Amino acid sequence: MSLYEKGVSYAAELDGKDPLRMVRNEFFINDDVIYMDGNSLGLFPKAAEASLLRVLEDYKRMGIDCWTKTEPQLFLYQDYLGAMMAGLVGAAPEEVTVMSNTTLNLHSMIATFYEPTDQRYKILVDDLTFPTSRYAIESQLRLKGLSPEAGLKEVKSLDGRTLDEDFLIEAMTEDVAMAVFPSVLYRSGQLLDVARLTKAAHERGIIIGFDCCHGVGAVPHEFSKWDVDFAVWCTYKYLNGGPGANAALFLNKRHFGRHPGLAGWQGYVKDKQFDLLNTFEPLRNAGGWQSGTQNIFSMAPLEGSLEIFNRLGMDQVREKSLKLTDYLMALIDDKLTGYGFSVGNPREPERRGGHVALEHDDAVRINQALKDNGVMPDFRAPNVIRLAPIALYTSFTEVFRVVETLVKIMEEKLFENYSSKRGTVA
Numbered sequence: 001m002s003l004y005e006k007g008v009s010y011a012a013e014l015d016g017k018d019p020l021r022m023v024r025n026e027f028f029i030n031d032d033v034i035y036m037d038g039n040s041l042g043l044f045p046k047a048a049e050a051s052l053l054r055v056l057e058d059y060k061r062m063g064i065d066c067w068t069k070t071e072p073q074l075f076l077y078q079d080y081l082g083a084m085m086a087g088l089v090g091a092a093p094e095e096v097t098v099m100s101n102t103t104l105n106l107h108s109m110i111a112t113f114y115e116p117t118d119q120r121y122k123i124l125v126d127d128l129t130f131p132t133s134r135y136a137i138e139s140q141l142r143l144k145g146l147s148p149e150a151g152l153k154e155v156k157s158l159d160g161r162t163l164d165e166d167f168l169i170e171a172m173t174e175d176v177a178m179a180v181f182p183s184v185l186y187r188s189g190q191l192l193d194v195a196r197l198t199k200a201a202h203e204r205g206i207i208i209g210f211d212c213c214h215g216v217g218a219v220p221h222e223f224s225k226w227d228v229d230f231a232v233w234c235t236y237k238y239l240n241g242g243p244g245a246n247a248a249l250f251l252n253k254r255h256f257g258r259h260p261g262l263a264g265w266q267g268y269v270k271d272k273q274f275d276l277l278n279t280f281e282p283l284r285n286a287g288g289w290q291s292g293t294q295n296i297f298s299m300a301p302l303e304g305s306l307e308i309f310n311r312l313g314m315d316q317v318r319e320k321s322l323k324l325t326d327y328l329m330a331l332i333d334d335k336l337t338g339y340g341f342s343v344g345n346p347r348e349p350e351r352r353g354g355h356v357a358l359e360h361d362d363a364v365r366i367n368q369a370l371k372d373n374g375v376m377p378d379f380r381a382p383n384v385i386r387l388a389p390i391a392l393y394t395s396f397t398e399v400f401r402v403v404e405t406l407v408k409i410m411e412e413k414l415f416e417n418y419s420s421k422r423g424t425v426a
């Protein structure tokens with residue numbers, strides 16, 4: 001009997017054996033929708049609502065005293081939350097801070113580390129990275145008087161899906177000052193060998209940083225062990241901080257003595273900050289890279305959300321995530337290839353992140369049909385439906401139902417009722 005033929009009862013058996021099955025109850029879940037888009041915007045934990053409301057209540061009661069008389073103090077909240085997140089990314093508590101958004105944090109890192117000389121002035125990127133990195137890098141090059149043509153070095157993917165670490169390393173030539181790569185690619189879900197890339201970059205005198213938006217909360221990272229110079233990531237995807245939740249920054253402690261490239265008064269040594277001197281004295285930790293007053297209500301949900309991650313540990317989360325995506329890929333192989341679908345992400349556990357990249361020539365229309373048939377995926381051009389079963393709240397039964405829905409859409413040709421033009425937010 002094929003896996004698909006084993007049906008929903010087999011999926012229910014897998015759910016029965018799942019040690020994380022009860023964690024789903026800790027989330028706000030609409031039972032009419034199978035949510036497969038937690039890699040774009042995660043669902044909200046009840047504990048995240050509670051921490052947000054607690055902070056709001058504190059402010060309502062205390063006014064300005066909320067900065068210093070709450071527990072934890074809101075004045076230091078960004079670094080408190082950074083420390084809470086450190087275990088998820090294998091960093092020391094003082095190496096992580098929560099601030100602004102991923103794109104701005106990348107700007108801050110480039111402004112800190114990019115010191116072009118006549119010999120070394122290129123920034124190395126790949127052509128599959130989420131394009132905001134590219135926009136940030138190009139604008140930073142311009143600020144230094146370089147055109148993107150002169151300052152950007154791009155490694156092209158050979159298959160349009162994945163990157164070959166050998167080619168990325170080959171491109172680390174003597175004119176490269178800095179390299180920025182993703183840990184997990186947003187479209188194909190490929191997980192890069194961050195440790196290997198970092199070692200190769202350092203052997204060649206190159207500063208290297210990673211955009212880990214699609215990795216953190218799905219895959220364990222070991223920033224200290226791998227010795228990456230910096231990393232940035234958002235907290236609204238797998239970390240479930242809510243829409244627009246503040247992003248995070250990892251800065252290797254080797255660099256604490258450096259001058260922050262985008263300095264501001266919130267990065268000041270805390271007990272002297274209110275001396276309000278004209279000379280800047282940054283904190284010697286990631287918090288030194290803070291700029292202005294942080295968006296407290298946009299980070300408060302993270303406190304509750306991170307409690308869940310810290311209770312479970314990333315290894316357990318990753319183990320379940322791999323089982324969910326294994327099951328999904330096996331069902332696709334079993335039942336969907338005959339309808340023209342294929343799996344676009346790498347298969348090996350050490351080379352894939354938290355989502356499955358389901359490819360089809362009619363992906364836009366099938367994606368629309370899924371949304372109207374109780375499944376929430378997303379579409380990424382040209383032909384990818386991203387399906388992200390989330391370890392904390394997706395069941396194996398839901399994964400089975402997604403494949404069953406795809407079968408129905410193809411059998412009944414339901415996708416033919418839709419236009420092949422994608423929506424504004426795909």
Ligand SMILES: Cc1ncc(COP(=O)(O)O)c(C=O)c1O
Pocket residue numbers: 101102103104130132133182186211212213214234247
């Ligand atoms: C890999 C990656 N980097 C950066 C971003 C953008 O982050 P932000 O909007 O926080 O700047 C996203 C998604 O929005 C992303 O997937």
Ligand SMILES: Nc1ccccc1C(=O)C[C@H](N)C(=O)O
Pocket residue numbers: 039040041130186425
């Ligand atoms: N911030 C958003 C706001 C609106 C819609 C999507 C996003 C995403 O984050 C997309 C995500 N970065 C992606 O991997 O495609």
